[in-house]
Amino acid sequence: MPSLSLPPPCIALSGLPLLAKPVPAGFPSPAADYYEERLSLDEHLIEHREATFFVRVQGHSMTGFGIHDGDLLVVDRALEPQDRQVVIAVVDGAFTVKQLCKLQNGVLLRSGAKGHVDILVSGDQELIVWGVVRWSIHQI
Amino acid sequence: MTIALVDGNNFYVSCERVFNPKLENRPVVVLSNNDGCAVARSSEVKALGVKMGTPWFQMKDLARKHGIVALSSNYALYADMSNRMMAVLGQFSPDQEIYSIDECFLGLEGFSHLDLVEYGKQIRQRVKQWVGIPVCVGIAETKTLAKLANHCAKKNLAGSDGVCDFNRMSGHELSSLFSSIEVGEIWGVGRQLTRKLVELGISTVEDLRTADARTLRDRFSVVLERTVAELNGTPCIEIEHDVPNKQQIISSRSFGSYVYDLEPLKEAVASYIAIAAEKLRGQGSLAGMVQVYIRTNPHKDAPQYQRGLTIPMPEATDDTFRLTRAALWGLKRIYRTGYAYQKAGVALLNLTDAKNRQMSLFSTAKDNTKLMQVMDRINAIWGRGTLRSAAEGIEKGWKMKRERMSPCYTTCWGQVPIVA
Numbered sequence: 033m034p035s036l037s038l039p040p041p042c043i044a045l046s047g048l049p050l051l052a053k054p055v056p057a058g059f060p061s062p063a064a065d066y067y068e069e070r071l072s073l074d075e076h077l078i079e080h081r082e083a084t085f086f087v088r089v090q091g092h093s094m095t096g097f098g099i100h101d102g103d104l105l106v107v108d109r110a111l112e113p114q115d116r117q118v119v120i121a122v123v124d125g126a127f128t129v130k131q132l133c134k135l136q137n138g139v140l141l142r143s144g145a146k147g148h149v150d151i152l153v154s155g156d157q158e159l160i161v162w163g164v165v166r167w168s169i170h171q172i
Numbered sequence: 173m174t175i176a177l178v179d180g181n182n183f184y185v186s187c188e189r190v191f192n193p194k195l196e197n198r199p200v201v202v203l204s205n206n207d208g209c210a211v212a213r214s215s216e217v218k219a220l221g222v223k224m225g226t227p228w229f230q231m232k233d234l235a236r237k238h239g240i241v242a243l244s245s246n247y248a249l250y251a252d253m254s255n256r257m258m259a260v261l262g263q264f265s266p267d268q269e270i271y272s273i274d275e276c277f278l279g280l281e282g283f284s285h286l287d288l289v290e291y292g293k294q295i296r297q298r299v300k301q302w303v304g305i306p307v308c309v310g311i312a313e314t315k316t317l318a319k320l321a322n323h324c325a326k327k328n329l330a331g332s333d334g335v336c337d338f339n340r341m342s343g344h345e346l347s348s349l350f351s352s353i354e355v356g357e358i359w360g361v362g363r364q365l366t367r368k369l370v371e372l373g374i375s376t377v378e379d380l381r382t383a384d385a386r387t388l389r390d391r392f393s394v395v396l397e398r399t400v401a402e403l404n405g406t407p408c409i410e411i412e413h414d415v416p417n418k419q420q421i422i423s424s425r426s427f428g429s430y431v432y433d434l435e436p437l438k439e440a441v442a443s444y445i446a447i448a449a450e451k452l453r454g455q456g457s458l459a460g461m462v463q464v465y466i467r468t469n470p471h472k473d474a475p476q477y478q479r480g481l482t483i484p485m486p487e488a489t490d491d492t493f494r495l496t497r498a499a500l501w502g503l504k505r506i507y508r509t510g511y512a513y514q515k516a517g518v519a520l521l522n523l524t525d526a527k528n529r530q531m532s533l534f535s536t537a538k539d540n541t542k543l544m545q546v547m548d549r550i551n552a553i554w555g556r557g558t559l560r561s562a563a564e565g566i567e568k569g570w571k572m573k574r575e576r577m578s579p580c581y582t583t584c585w586g587q588v589p590i591v592a
Contacts, residue, residue, distance in 0.1 A: 082303060
């Protein structure tokens with residue numbers, strides 16, 4: 033029987049996965065009724081899809097928090113930053129990953145390794161928290 | 173029914189600023205295909221008197237003098253940010269109509285018990301926090317008025333904190349406000365129509381609102397009559413706008429009976445693309461992005477679902493085949509089983525002149541399949557443009573210049589932002 037498979041739609045979209053092959057018709061599987069969705073990392077790691085972004089870590093300032101050079105961070109902008117959470121902050125126009133420590137008057141952006149500076153943001157200075165870091169993905 | 177129109181402030185520029193905070197408070201322009209003209213200007217650039225569509229080469233001296241940062245259009249980024257923004261807005265009402273890449277109508281029927289200005293502020297806050305895009309909200313009883321209210325919110329002519337609700341204003345206040353706004357600001361009143369109206373002594377919004385609708389219909393079109401009715405609070409304009417809009421082409425239809433399966437939706441979407449693509453070619457344009465959306469009937473007491481998706485084209489095209497493939501790809505991603513769909517639609521966005529079409533060394537898409545797949549995989553990992561067609565390098569005049577494009581921060585693993 034001639035193959036009915038069509039070439040999958042080829043749309044050059046950066047970073048987006050190509051569609052799977054077409055599903056062949058055939059007899060129904062006895063397992064069909066029990067089919068459950070395979071585990072998805074997306075579902076596990078991402079709570080607020082629209083507000084979740086990925087960033088890449090450079091440097092060793094946060095190794096104490098299990099965040100290493102080259103790691104991928106899952107950042108959620110929808111969450112209100114809580115005291116002691118690791119966040120992405122904007123300092124002098126650049127992104128930095130630090131632990132947010134709320135003080136009496138201001139905020140301390142704490143790094144997680146010796147030899148790396150903490151950043152003190154006083155009460156009257158502007159602090160922009162870009163998002164809360166939920167996961168760090170480290171390749172072995 | 174009360175309607176809100178939410179739209180992004182300087183959308184392309186705002187997208188860039190989310191990932192490059194250094195651009196905040198700096199004058200920024202985003203350039204069209206081929207780094208040709210300004211298609212987006214930050215408020216700082218607008219303040220310098222730069223008009224929309226100003227060619228970049230004309231601006232270069234001004235740019236140097238004022239430190240204007242120019243960026244090439246990063247369509248993949250804008251499309252993704254738009255999808256996020258629209259998804260967030262969809263949380264605020266089940267009745268959502270995505271109008272363009274950065275504008276969306278929200279039907280607020282059933283929300284009358286709420287303080288709508290407060291609601292508008294919540295909308296602003298959430299979009300700004302979740303996606304990073306600043307928006308303004310206009311609220312009124314018709315789409316035309318909602319658009320006007322949004323304009324007032326944005327320019328600080330009425331309302332406060334980026335939200336303007338015309339229902340909060342007295343008839344007298346509205347008349348006074350409308351008398352201070354040019355008739356050309358009204359949705360659907362373009363440059364040519366404005367000129368003709370001004371000749372008739374209709375130069376402000378108030379003038380048009382109080383004009384005799386019948387006379388206008390006879391002189392111009394039923395569309396203008398509807399606009400006048402809308403200005404007076406009588407809703408009559410569907411999302412399918414009759415006035416040809418050069419910036420985007422929309423093709424959509426409500427179904428005669430509910431559609432549940434993907435196959436008939438595919439057929440519908442394919443037919444809408446065919447219609448839209450014909451209009452596209454008719455006006456000599458190419459589309460850089462395709463938007464597809466589906467929705468259930470918001471007034472029916474049944475599970476609700478509406479989603480839209482914006483898909484950037486690898487190169488601007490007027491090819492029905494390619495546009496259809498993009499639309500169907502998007503449709504498959506947003507389709508969910510178990511819903512009674514009442515309406516589907518497509519929009520062709522980011523229109524550019526067909527005269528600037530990039531020549532391809534290859535023949536039609538069919539032969540390119542395997543090659544395209546390899547290119548896609550490589551470009552997905554290393555970034556768009558890593559592999560390009562040879563034609564891009566040969567015909568210099570045709571090459572789409574995007575020399576100042578920011579990284580694809582959200583669509584390419586190799587280009588996500590770096591944090592230290």
